[in-house]
Amino acid sequence: xxxxxxxxxxxxLKTGQSMTLQCAQDxxxxxxxxxxxxxxxxxxxIHYSVGAGITDQGEVPNGYNVSRSTTEDFPLRLLSAAPSxxxxxxxxxxxxSNTDTQYFGPGTRLTVL
Amino acid sequence: DAKTTQPNSMESxxxxxxxxxxxxxxxxxxxxxxxxxxxxxxxxxxxxHGLTSNVNNRMASLAIAEDRKSSTLILHRATxxxxxxxxxxxxxxxxYGQNFVFGPGTRLSVLP
Numbered sequence: 001x002x003x004x005x006x007x008x009x010x011x012x013l014k015t016g017q018s019m020t021l022q023c024a025q026d027x028x029x030x031x032x033x034x035x036x037x038x039x040x041x042x043x044x045x046i047h048y049s050v051g052a053g054i055t056d057q058g059e060v061p062n063g064y065n066v067s068r069s070t071t072e073d074f075p076l077r078l079l080s081a082a083p084s085x086x087x088x089x090x091x092x093x094x095x096x097s098n099t100d101t102q103y104f105g106p107g108t109r110l111t112v113l
Numbered sequence: 114d115a116k117t118t119q120p121n122s123m124e125s126x127x128x129x130x131x132x133x134x135x136x137x138x139x140x141x142x143x144x145x146x147x148x149x150x151x152x153x154x155x156x157x158x159x160x161x162h163g164l165t166s167n168v169n170n171r172m173a174s175l176a177i178a179e180d181r182k183s184s185t186l187i188l189h190r191a192t193x194x195x196x197x198x199x200x201x202x203x204x205x206x207x208x209y210g211q212n213f214v215f216g217p218g219t220r221l222s223v224l225p
Contacts, residue, residue, distance in 0.1 A: 042215035
């Protein structure tokens with residue numbers, strides 16, 4: 001299994017540009033989520049999904065959209081990039097219950113100029 | 114989810130045991146205690162979790178206080194590869210079980 005994969009690894013955007021961060025998992029996990037991590041801080045939840053066709057907002061959803069058309073994929077869209085969205089983005093997945101292990105991808109480092 | 118408090122940083126010598134504390138005085142009876150760690154430039158990885166009893170796995174041990182208001186992650190013999198930020202997270206049962214609240218964690222340095 002590849003686990004959780006994310007592309008790209010690095011991205012530089014100009015203010016106002018849009019882009020999509022890709023996330024895929026091959027473990028048939030129902031739950032997937034997106035976090036952002038700013039320097040020296042913990043992770044903050046952006047959006048999450050409990051299954052195909054179902055998404056919900058996390059702690060910091062503004063400026064981001066998600067969709068979940070398949071179990072495997074959970075892309076994160078930046079609608080109009082802002083410098084405040086400069087961060088490292090992590091995608092994660094887990095099988096289901098509260099005690100399940102959460103698996104994280106390697107991250108995407110995004111810089112918005 | 115209830116809040117956790119961890120020291121900002123700790124140091125250990127290689128091949129010595131490390132005890133990483135976590136306080137969670139407002140923990141509820143159904144909260145699970147999870148530990149994750151984040152190696153430099155990587156995503157977090159699962160270490161261990163428990164509810165009431167002490168837990169052991171190949172990576173670490175988790176000692177939970179009898180009143181559950183604190184817990185300790187124990188690395189039995191620290192290696193250089195164990196240098197990471199360690200997060201103590203409480204997980205409350207909910208309909209989705211999705212929201213992990215990551216605080217700043219404890220940055221562990223391992224000295225050769």
